[in-house]
Amino acid sequence: MTVSRVARPYAITMWEFSWIERRWPGAGYEDWDQALDELVERGYDAVRIDAFPHLIGVDPNGSFIIESDGQDGDWGAPGDVEIVRPGPALVEFIAKCRDRGVTVGLSTWYKRDRDNVRMRIRNEADQARVWADTLRIVRDAGLLDAILYVDLCNEFPNAKWAPYLYGSDQALPEPLTTPRIRKWMRESIALLRAEFGDLDYTYSQSDQFHLWGEQDVSMLDFLEPHIWMNNPACSSFNAEIGYSFRGREFQSFITRSRPHYLANKPRFDAALTEWIGKAVDWSKTTGKPLVTTESWAVINYRDWPMADWGWVMDLCADGVEQAAASGRWTAICTSNFCGPQYRGMWRDIAWHRRLTDIIKTSPLAAEFRR
Numbered sequence: 001m002t003v004s005r006v007a008r009p010y011a012i013t014m015w016e017f018s019w020i021e022r023r024w025p026g027a028g029y030e031d032w033d034q035a036l037d038e039l040v041e042r043g044y045d046a047v048r049i050d051a052f053p054h055l056i057g058v059d060p061n062g063s064f065i066i067e068s069d070g071q072d073g074d075w076g077a078p079g080d081v082e083i084v085r086p087g088p089a090l091v092e093f094i095a096k097c098r099d100r101g102v103t104v105g106l107s108t109w110y111k112r113d114r115d116n117v118r119m120r121i122r123n124e125a126d127q128a129r130v131w132a133d134t135l136r137i138v139r140d141a142g143l144l145d146a147i148l149y150v151d152l153c154n155e156f157p158n159a160k161w162a163p164y165l166y167g168s169d170q171a172l173p174e175p176l177t178t179p180r181i182r183k184w185m186r187e188s189i190a191l192l193r194a195e196f197g198d199l200d201y202t203y204s205q206s207d208q209f210h211l212w213g214e215q216d217v218s219m220l221d222f223l224e225p226h227i228w229m230n231n232p233a234c235s236s237f238n239a240e241i242g243y244s245f246r247g248r249e250f251q252s253f254i255t256r257s258r259p260h261y262l263a264n265k266p267r268f269d270a271a272l273t274e275w276i277g278k279a280v281d282w283s284k285t286t287g288k289p290l291v292t293t294e295s296w297a298v299i300n301y302r303d304w305p306m307a308d309w310g311w312v313m314d315l316c317a318d319g320v321e322q323a324a325a326s327g328r329w330t331a332i333c334t335s336n337f338c339g340p341q342y343r344g345m346w347r348d349i350a351w352h353r354r355l356t357d358i359i360k361t362s363p364l365a366a367e368f369r370r
Contacts, residue, residue, distance in 0.1 A: 001103060002200045003149045003330050004221045004289055005370040010103065010148070010331040011356035012046035013039065013338040014293045017111055019049050020089055021066060021076040028340035032096050035340050040100050042349055043356030044338070046148055046331055047097060048105035048293045052086045054118045057130030060087025060137055064113040069160075073300045074341045076111070090134070091141040098146035105293065105331075106134070107151035107204065109161050112169075121164040124184045127152060128191035135196050148331070149200040149291070151224060152188055156203040157181055176205070177214045186219040206294070209233040209275065212282045222330065223283060226294040227275050229261075229315060235271035237261070245300065254307050257298065261311060269318065272296065276322045283328040289368045290329045294336035295319060301337060309344040312337075313351060320355045324362035332359045 003010070015029070022029045029035050039047065055064050063084045068077055083089070097104050110118040121127050131152060138144055154161045157176065163169035165184070174181055189201045200221035208215075209225065210233070217223060230237040241256040243249050261268055283290050296319030297312045316335040323329050334355045337345050345351075 001145055001148060002198075002221070002370075003105070003291055004200050005368060006330045006364070007370050009324070009329055009359050009362050009364060010046040011044045011359040012048060012105065012291070012293055012331040012333050013044050014048045014333060014336050015339055016048070016107075016154075017050040017052070017066075017076045017109060018074075018339055018341060019047075019093060020052075020083055020086070021081045022074075022341055027077075032093060036096055036100050036102065038340060038346075040102065042338075042352035043360070044352075045101060045360070046103045046105060048107050048151070049093070050108050050111070050154075051090055051106040051134050052083065052111070053108055053130040053134040054110055054121065055083065055086045055113065056090070056137065057133045058117050058120075060133070061085050064115075064117075067112050067114065069111070073337075074302050087134075087137045091137060091143065094138060094143045094146050095141070098143060103148040104146055105148045105151065105291075107154050107293075109154045110164070119164055119167075124188040125191060127164075127184075128188045131188075131192055132195060135192070135199075139196075144196075144198070147199060149202065149222070150192070150196075151202050151204045152185075152192075154204055155206040155226065156185075158206065173207070175211060176208050177211055177216075182216050186216075189219045202291070204293070206231065207233045209278070212278065213285070217286050217288060220288060222289045222291050223279070223286065224291045224293065225279050225282075226336075227272070227279060227292060227319070228295055228297060228299050229268050229272040229319075230257075230298045231275075234275045235268060237268055237271075250300070250302075250304070253300070254304050258308055258311050261315075269315070272315070272319055273322060276319065276326070280326045280328050287367065289365075290323075291331040292323065292329065293331070293333045295333055296335055299336070301342075303342065303344050307344070313345060313348070317351070317355060320358060324358050327363040327365045328368075329362075330364070330368050332362075334359075
């Protein structure tokens with residue numbers, strides 16, 4: 001199974017690390033069977049999750065305390081959380097997905113644990129090694145046919161998710177065009193491809209969009225840009241409302257975001273359309289299909305006093321419709337809030353079904369058809 005050649009586009013969602021971190025009562029994933037049944041009910045047939053390869057590479061049967069990221073969102077746990085036996089947990093979850101006809105995209109955010117084992121990755125061979133350890137466990141369980149692709153690092157080379165590149169999670173990201181980053185991407189994928197040649201590989205990204213024309217993506221099987229209207233790479237929306245992703249600013253984001261968007265709707269809608277169009281052009285230039293698992297409206301949102309999901313969902317729907325109509329995407333998400341912990345969006349089953357139907361019946365460029 002691959003995502004670079006498909007019979008039709010997949011309707012994919014992102015459950016990142018929440019699938020295993022948010023398992024306390026009421027957190028949304030305490031019952032995997034129920035969560036997956038609800039996912040299928042909404043029309044999705046693919047899910048992107050954090051496989052925690054850096055933990056599995058240390059001990060697939062171990063116990064790790066994962067520290068909270070403190071983000072303006074309900075991804076993962078809001079405090080420290082214990083992950084026990086990550087290898088067997090991954091196998092169990094993938095098996096439940098396959099039983100329901102849901103394919104799995106494996107990714108990782110390299111979440112920090114108390115021993116900070118992610119910093120043991122010192123070169124591209126180390127990164128390939130922890131992924132190979134993870135994929136062997138999946139293969140030994142007879143589940144490789146359920147894997148849609150492998151994203152070796154979320155939003156590479158952002159220091160928050162790839163601190164091993166810099167020795168710190170506070171460093172400025174290195175350009176994707178530098179020889180070191182190109183070599184890292186190329187050689188890590190080549191090492192994995194030598195053993196797991198039937199899988200598709202990528203490094204997802206959320207910034208440096210201005211470098212698309214200069215990037216070497218020859219080693220990638222597909223492109224995964226994360227495109228939001230308020231991505232600083234796409235518009236000045238956040239700067240205009242005084243938001244910079246600090247937790248203490250989330251209340252002001254809720255207060256200011258909707259009225260500012262509605263007052264400037266044509267301009268911000270045009271920004272989203274522009275970058276969807278540029279992604280289409282990137283796909284055509286490189287001959288690579290697009291996959292997007294985080295996208296369209298705003299990067300951070302959550303159920304909150306005075307938070308209105310309506311404008312967010314309307315803008316997400318616009319993004320889905322534009323991406324689907326292009327024929328360049330082989331997997332499309334409806335947003336990065338499509339999980340049971342985001343009740344304001346999750347509860348609207350009809351909204352999800354309308355968009356997943358659009359995705360799964362959308363046109364597809366001939367070169368991406370299986």
